Amino acid sequence: GESVGLHLPTLSVQEGDNSIINCAYSNSASDYFIWYKQESGKGPQFIIDIRSNMDKRQGQRVTVLLNKTVKHLSLQIAATQPGDSAVYFCADADTGRRALTFGSGTRLQVQP
């Protein structure tokens, strides 16, 4: 992901709606992409990952889309629940080097 400084964008959605969180990355050599969820006072929790030979991958209630042409990654959460409220980070890496580059994060707020 790209480091964009101190600003932490916030996405506010209603419970039951679908959420889409977007992320840009800058390293053309990155071939591995991953989304994490971080709740206050906890470490990042793995959500879903995708390799550069794919453009879509689905998990339980989550889908990751990868557009390598424009270096863009998105996370879709279906039927968002209050427990989904957290900060979401995208990260990318060149798998040979394993150093994840994290985006600045997006705060997801789910309104009941």
Place this chain on the structure above:
Amino acid sequence: EAGVTQSPTHLIKTRGQQATLRCSPISGHTSVYWYQQALGLGLQFLLWYDEGEERNRGNFPPRFSGRQFPNYSSELNVNALELEDSALYLCASSPDYQETQYFGPGTRLLVL
């Protein structure tokens, strides 16, 4: 299955002192990674250890160092502490030949 564990949970030091942070990976994982999460700077890659060897290092000064033991646990040492070293230090682990990194809860270091 137990996750990544880190100790201590909190650590308070004064400027110029040394800090030692510890990490135990998920059972069966051979790679350990260290990241710094400082306020306003996001998550930044510090170090990657695999099979006892340092495999990659982020853009941090040499006073940040570490090691990995034969049981795959790891230590991060920070010498000559500076105020700006105050941060959450996160450890992650991954299985052999796999890129997915699973994070621990972190050690919060405060330098006074």
